[in-house]
Amino acid sequence: MDNIFSTRPVLITGAGRRIGLALAKDFLARNQPVIISFRTRYPSIDELEQAGALCLFGDFSTDAGIKAFADTVMKHCGGLRAVIHNASAWQGESHSVPHSDTLAAMLQIHVNAPYLLNHLLEPLLRGHGHASSDIIHFTDYVVERGSDKHIAYAASKAALDNLTRSFARKLAPEVKVNAIAPAMILFNEHDDAQYRKAALNKSLMKIAPGEKEIVSLVNYLLESRYVTGRTHAVDGGRPLR
Numbered sequence: 001m002d003n004i005f006s007t008r009p010v011l012i013t014g015a016g017r018r019i020g021l022a023l024a025k026d027f028l029a030r031n032q033p034v035i036i037s038f039r040t041r042y043p044s045i046d047e048l049e050q051a052g053a054l055c056l057f058g059d060f061s062t063d064a065g066i067k068a069f070a071d072t073v074m075k076h077c078g079g080l081r082a083v084i085h086n087a088s089a090w091q092g093e094s095h096s097v098p099h100s101d102t103l104a105a106m107l108q109i110h111v112n113a114p115y116l117l118n119h120l121l122e123p124l125l126r127g128h129g130h131a132s133s134d135i136i137h138f139t140d141y142v143v144e145r146g147s148d149k150h151i152a153y154a155a156s157k158a159a160l161d162n163l164t165r166s167f168a169r170k171l172a173p174e175v176k177v178n179a180i181a182p183a184m185i186l187f188n189e190h191d192d193a194q195y196r197k198a199a200l201n202k203s204l205m206k207i208a209p210g211e212k213e214i215v216s217l218v219n220y221l222l223e224s225r226y227v228t229g230r231t232h233a234v235d236g237g238r239p240l241r
């Protein structure tokens with residue numbers, strides 16, 4: 001039996017753009033129901049709604065916002081095939097922002113949101129059989145190495161990496177829980193040529209592969225009936241440079 005597809009929706013947080021949007025479109029193209037959270041209503045939200053996605057506002061900057069989003073999800077569906085924690089902010093340390101604010105913001109989106117949503121949505125993930133549901137945490141290559149410019153970001157992703165193993169132990173064997181640790185996947189629009197050249201040179205493969213690398217790995221994880229509690233690197237051989 002094909003283990004990916006279900007009438008139960010896949011929930012993707014922060015899916016209004018980039019990797020989350022690519023994941024949502026891929027699932028919808030194969031008739032897999034999708035629920036997304038968005039904070040900014042990009043034009044893509046209309047596109048996703050027209051394609052059949054349920055697009056729910058979700059601002060995870062406060063615990064109350066996280067709980068309100070979970071309540072809305074539970075009002076709209078009786079079960080979930082997967083929860084993909086994609087929502088994230090790549091915020092570096094800055095002279096204009098107090099370090100305590102940066103740390104709090106990074107922990108809020110990368111730790112509070114996944115931790116609370118996993119607990120709040122657990123009843124929707126359970127009760128569907130062995131290896132029938134998935135949670136995927138999007139961490140980052142910098143969990144291994146740290147970062148001198150995104151210290152709080154890296155630490156929060158490291159905490160999320162650890163949550164992967166804890167929730168894998170808590171929810172097995174009904175729910176598999178894995179992390180995906182990307183390095184450079186997709187540039188941002190403001191990245192200049194010098195930055196792009198330097199960033200590409202950090203890996204063995206020397207490309208920014210784009211969203212499809214992540215889409216393929218997400219589908220592999222959902223198809224598996226055995227892989228859980230692990231972090232899956234997508235980094236072009238960067239540790240070997």
Ligand SMILES: NC(=O)C1=CN([C@@H]2O[C@H](COP(=O)(O)OP(=O)(O)OC[C@H]3O[C@@H](n4cnc5c(N)ncnc54)[C@H](OP(=O)(O)O)[C@@H]3O)[C@@H](O)[C@H]2O)C=CC1
Pocket residue numbers: 013014015016017018019020038039040058059060061085086087088089090109138139140141181182183184185186187
């Ligand atoms: N792109 C890359 O090369 C890499 C990506 N990753 C990880 O992969 C995942 C996807 O990356 P990418 O597509 O670039 O992600 P983005 O940086 O585009 O962020 C995805 C979404 O998260 C949303 N978001 C941020 N903060 C909040 C919040 N407080 N509440 C609700 N939503 C929020 C944003 O909403 P809004 O637009 O409204 O701000 C945004 O649309 C992330 O977890 C990222 O850390 C890791 C390494 C490399």
Ligand SMILES: Nc1nc2c(c(=O)[nH]1)N=C([C@H](O)[C@@H](O)CO)CN2
Pocket residue numbers: 087088089090140182183184185186187188199
């Ligand atoms: N939420 C985000 N996290 C990260 C992003 C991003 O655009 N949004 N980008 C990166 C970089 O690509 C980095 O991997 C380059 O070395 C990291 N995290």
